[in-house]
Amino acid sequence: MKRNEKSVDHPAWSGLFRVSIIGAAALKGKEIKDILGERNFPSTDIRLLDDEGSIGQVDAVGDEPTFIQSVLPEHLEGVDFTFFASDAAYTANTWGLAQAASSEIIDLTYALEAQPNAQLRAPWIDRELGRDFSKQLASVPVVIAHPAAVALALLFLRIRKAGRVRLAAATVLEPASEHGRKGMDELHDQTVNLLSFQTMPTAVFGTQLAYNLIPAYGEGITPTLASVEDRIGRHFRALVGEGVTVPSLMLIQAPVFHGHAFSVYLELESPMSVGHLEAALAGDHIQVLRAEETPSNVNVAGSTDVQVSVRVDAQHPNGFWLWATSDNLRIMATLAVECAEQMVSTRPRGKVQ
Secondary structure, X not given: OOOOOOOEEOOOOOOOEEEEEEOOOOHHHHHHXXXXXXXXXXXXEEEEEEOOOOOOOEEEEOXXXXXOEEXXXXXXXXXXXXXXXXXXXXXXXXXXXXXXXXXXXXXXXXXXXXXXXXXXXXXXXXXXXXXXXXXXXXXXXEEEOOHHHHHHHXXXXXXXXXXXXXXXXXXXXXXXXXXXXXXXXXXXXXXXXXXXXXXXXXXXXXXXXXXXOEOOOOOOOOOOHHHHHHHHHHHHHHHHOOOOOOOEEEEEEOOOOOOEEEEEEEEEOOOOOHHHHHHHHOEOOEEEOXXXXXXXXXXHOOOOOEEEEEEEOOOOOOEEEXXXXXXXXXXXXXXXXXXXXXXXXXXXXXXXX
């Protein structure tokens, strides 16, 4: 992607950057805004943008109240970093405006995966593998890897340090928040209506999710669970590269609002103690819980760690079960902001070429 010929001067340049969040009212958008503040991202201006249904809503950036505005060229003028946090269709319709403004583009909706030169990124995995993308990041769309793929990739890269894996399988439990606010609202309304013997809404999941586990959505619902499962597998393989066992994968939609959960079975080629495997797993972004502590969607909420516990399989001496949980929204938004932080060093300061 080439930069435009025009240049946009930053008045009274202070070494800070302008940021926009398209999909600011969405769950991912709100998470990005919070993390930008928590990590003190070097910004002088954060613009909250969204579709017509959210225009005029009052939000806050830091201590300052602000309104969510429409996605228009004038609202992207001079913006250095644009985060896309709405849905894939809205990103596909609006990302050209950010491109025309010569903004760096960070996509959390997967809409830009197929764009030429788009880079799939997960800075945690880059650090785990010693990869340096700092000189390659500017001016190409950056797509943030699926948070379930990131969690699995981190687990399996650590497992590789412990020993060779003969076989592996992972069941991933998908939360309603992966469908945004509409998914959470439908799960809530289904639960309330079911308990009051009323008709349940099914526009998002196509079937009953409340008090239920489903391996597929109802007819006509997109994206399908099978396509999301495929994306997790593709992203996992792209992140870890060669030499890491790829687990058999099954994705199940769970009746929970937030957080992925993972049931992972491993069979190692050589005997190993639980303590040895736990020691290999522990480190940055993985918290190993023992004894009375248990990974859960509730316990991991708001954390950037993947929580995991390990136990031996009763039927196979070299078999182990991992139970892990992670906050899907928190992890994805954190990875997106970390990508922007890495891109700061390559972003022209003072004007956009």
